[in-house]
Amino acid sequence: MSIEEKDFGKAFLYSCYVDKAFGHEQFIPEHVVMFQLSGETHFDHEKGKLVTKEGQLLVARRNQLAKAFKYPSKNTVYQSIAILLHTDRLKKYALDHQLSSDKKQSTDINILLEGDAFIKSYFESLAPYAEASDRVSPQMETIKIYELITLLLERYPSLKNLLFDFSEPFKIDLEEFMLKNYKYNVPLENFAKLSGRSLASFKRDFEKIFRTSPRKWLQEKRLSEAYFLIENKRKRPVDIYLDLGFENLSHFYASFKEKFGITPATINSIA
Template sequence: MKPVIQLFGESFLYSCSFAQTHAYEQFVPEHVLAYQISGQTQIYHQQQEMILEEGQILLARKNQFAKSIKIPAGEKAYQCVSVLLTKYQLQQFALDNVISCEERYQGRKNILLGPDTMLKDYFLSILSYIEPGKSVSRKLASVKVDEAILLLLAIRPDLKSFLFDFSDPYKQDLEEFMLKNFHHNAPIKHFAKLSGRSLTGFKRDFAEIFNTSPGIWLKNKRLSEAYYLIKKKSRNPRDIYLDLGFENLSHFYTSFKRKYGHTPAEIKLQNK
């Protein structure tokens, strides 16, 4: 059975799979509140790993790169439901409830929330909205998102700056930023945003530091890392191409051979 990923309106996302699946979306543009119904989600972010187990709830901050692997639990399917806390919805909530936030958020980007009956009951209440053939009106979705925000503030008042800091990311050291994040498969505009630059400023600074374009540098960096892992670490090409930002194995093999004159499999055989 094929994996099911359904977006209901602009607020609810439901994912179901009976086989281990890599998630290809690697840029998180909005805050996400997620409940793991069954199975587990392995999340890789900021060169760290966290696991969302069955029954756990995750609050993930916007504007970050992240990779995930969806893993079923035995005979049970992988199931996860998420609420998208968009900037627009949070700004509207802040206006309606006279909330201002001068503090810039400095904490963790991904927070596992402690066991909470109210939050779990909340997620159970929205599961009925994600049945096939049902639609969620914009007004109803807005009410349910507001309910999620109210619950978060009631349970964790300290999350105020997490939710209502609307400032742009800090400008970062570009060389350090790219060396940490080159393996993420994302459009250049997302690299620019997370580095704290406009797209124009990002391309200008990038050319000054690396003497090439972002697209060319990313491709060469990923390929050189692949060569190192296969040649020096004896890694299997099939096990690394997704982690290095390649969308499919065929594209990886073609690009690798064009650069090195041999396929990844041929390089691996040289080690034997």
Template sequence: MKIDEKDFGKAFLYSCYVEKVFGHEQFIPEHVVLFQLSGETHFDLEKGKLTTRAGQILVARRNQLAKAFKYPSENLAYQSISIMLHADRLKKYALDHQLSADRKQQADTNILLEGDVFIKSYFESLAPYAEAADRVSPQMETIKIYELITLLLERYPALKDLLFDFSEPHKIDLEEFMLKNYKYNVPLENFAKLSGRSLASFKRDFEKMFRTSPRKWLKEKRLSEAYYLIENKRKRPAEIYLDLGFENLSHFYASFKEKFGITPAAINSIA
């Protein structure tokens, strides 16, 4: 399988695949602008599903969990360019242009847009940067990012409220949050941040709520869900292990047998 992911600068990522690929980046720490050149990206987000198709732009908010599945089209490879809009650059842009958010965005805000001729031309202009990645200086990177922000705001002024909202996640109901998001394979630090807590506070509140440690609970919860899906929904291990937050199939098999004393394949063969 041909795989090509190329970073140019610290904020740009070009992706090209000829077969379906599961994206392992499951925490989005900064706002991201993704332009779909060809194929489709299917996102599994905290508040639902979303698909980007050729010519579309996704502006994804920072501080959220996400899974991405990348599909080539029938005749073309999957291609996309993603640009990370770091908060420090956005703050500098806002200061230079005297901009601020008029209202706080909803926590589940992700905006899907249709690219116009100017925005499409902008992404085409990035091709030389991808080809000469080692020559992209921080100054060049900043210029191209500022250009993108300006184009987006000219075409979609309402994006101001998303891009320049620098508030941090507030403290939320931990039980509801974890039961909704336990399948995401991210560090505990990310769960803590998204629940509006420091890591120490997250662990303390978690153990008070669930009477066990976060790592143990996550493993037990994922394995119990796996058992249910295999026994009742007749799912195959290869179909579910990534969705449930396991990094590879062998790790899933070993963890499953350790907990239940049998392999996943043996469940439905037991009389």
């Protein structure tokens, strides 16, 4: 199996897969712009699911949880180029061009667009950098990212409200948030930030609501869901462990047996 995922600059990531792959990054700290060169990317996020197909452009808002599943097409490999738009760089661009968002806390999370000839040509211009052995210089990286921001604003003016919304997450209902997002395998600091809390405040509020620690609750919740899916939905362990936030299959098996006294395979084999 041939796999390639190449970071060719601090803000550029090229992905090429022959077989289905799972994107390991589940917390998106900065805005991401991704162009689908071939294959499909399936995104699970807090408001549902979306699929990017060849020639489509995805603009994903910073400070969100999401899972990416990468699928090659029948006739070719999976290929995409993703660009991180760091907040500091966007703030400088906004200052240089006297831009600001027309509203705060934009409700847009992920925007899927049809790429046109200009967008396609831009991402194709990055191919030589992805294929080269040297990394993109900081000077060239800035030039290419400023080019992308300008292109996006010219082709899709409404993106201004997403790109230049620099507000931080506000305090939200913690119980509802955790019940919706417990399957994401991210550090507690990310859960805290997205719920609008410091880590200390997050832990304090969490224990008041759930009467246990965040780490213990997450483990118990994920394992209980796994048991339900295997017993009632006849799911295979290999098909669900990543969806439930476990890092690898062996860790899932060990944790499952420690809690229930049996292996997931034992349940699945019961007629």
